[in-house]
Amino acid sequence: MxxxxxxxxxxxxxxxxxxxxxxxxxxxxxxxxxxxxxxxxxxxxxxxxxxxxxxxxxxxxxxxxARPDEVIVAPGVTLPVEGALLRVERGTGRGVRLNGGTVVVPGAETGPRLQAWLRELARDRLTAAADRHARALNRTYSRITLRDTRSRWGSCSSRGALSFSWRLILAPPEILDYVAAHEVAHLAEMNHSPAFWAHVERLYGPHKQARRWLRENGPALHRYRFQG
Structure with a gap:
């Protein structure tokens, strides 16, 4: 190119x-x-x-x-975590923690430390969701990988490897759950046939609203920059 x-x-x-x-x-x-x-x-x-x-x-x-302005994550900034808007504050202690309507980040490098915490939270939530949907489908996956993908929110390989954008942790929990169900459904159908969507419907339920949310609001989740 x-x-x-x-x-x-x-x-x-x-x-x-x-x-x-x-x-x-x-x-x-x-x-x-x-x-x-x-x-x-x-x-x-x-x-x-x-x-x-x-x-x-x-x-x-x-x-x-028309694109959303970029937001450099730093103390005083508000960003969504599991769909809830939280104010970032600098604090003391050893780890990132939630405190009411704030997320407290110790140390000087607020952005990188908060990003690392969000990735771990995303891994925990996505693993739990993928496990639950895989059991319901009576299928197994080989591994879960988190990336900062820009072209898709998740993927499933022919070998059963699941990959997700860690930024799903910024979205409401039902949106993360939908993406997990969508990719797990590919363990049974590696396509977007009516049979595939029937699996998604069985695992997640009605999904049009979640798909619409991602189309309309998903790009804004990439506006946050976690710099050093």
Whole structure:
């Protein structure tokens, strides 16, 4: 993939991606990280593709402007933990702890310490949910991996390995539970057939509202930056 820039103030980086499957030039603005991808069929001149992007400059900038602002996690910031908004405070002691409507983080490196705590909490909640759904489905998985994925909230490999975004711990518990049920259902059906959705329905219950929540609110969970 080649990177170009859309002229203007400020310039907008464009990732040009050649695709043998594409039938026309297309643009995509990621709601997660703001990356602008210009997909171009093989054989279409690069200049033609860039002219297309320039003709869509107003559309691109409008979508970028609509993205949630990034939040650097530090004392005084409010962020969701299991769907509840908590105020981050610096404190004493050895570990991160909840105190009413606050999450208290000892030490100077608030962001990294809080992120590590959130990842462990996510592992605990996702493991419990995956275990419960796997028992109900009478299937087993091989392992659980947590990542900071941007393209998907979870996945299931053909060997039964489950992978999840640790940022699900920021969402309400029922959303995390839905994603766990969705990926466990793939242990029985490695597709999105009616049979697969029947498994999801049996494990989780009605799921349209959870799917809608992720579409509408999921990108905002990536706005939080846990820097040192």
């Amino acid at each position: 080649a990177e170009h820039r859309l002229p203007g103030t400020p310039p907008v980086p464009l990732v040009l991606r050649r695709s043998g499957r594409a039938r026309r030039i297309s643009l995509r603005v990621s709601g997660l990280d703001g990356r602008v991808t210009l997909t171009v069929p093989r054989g279409v001149p690069e200049a033609e593709a860039l002219n297309f992007a320039r003709s869509k400059a107003e559309w691109i900038r409008r979508h970028l402007a």
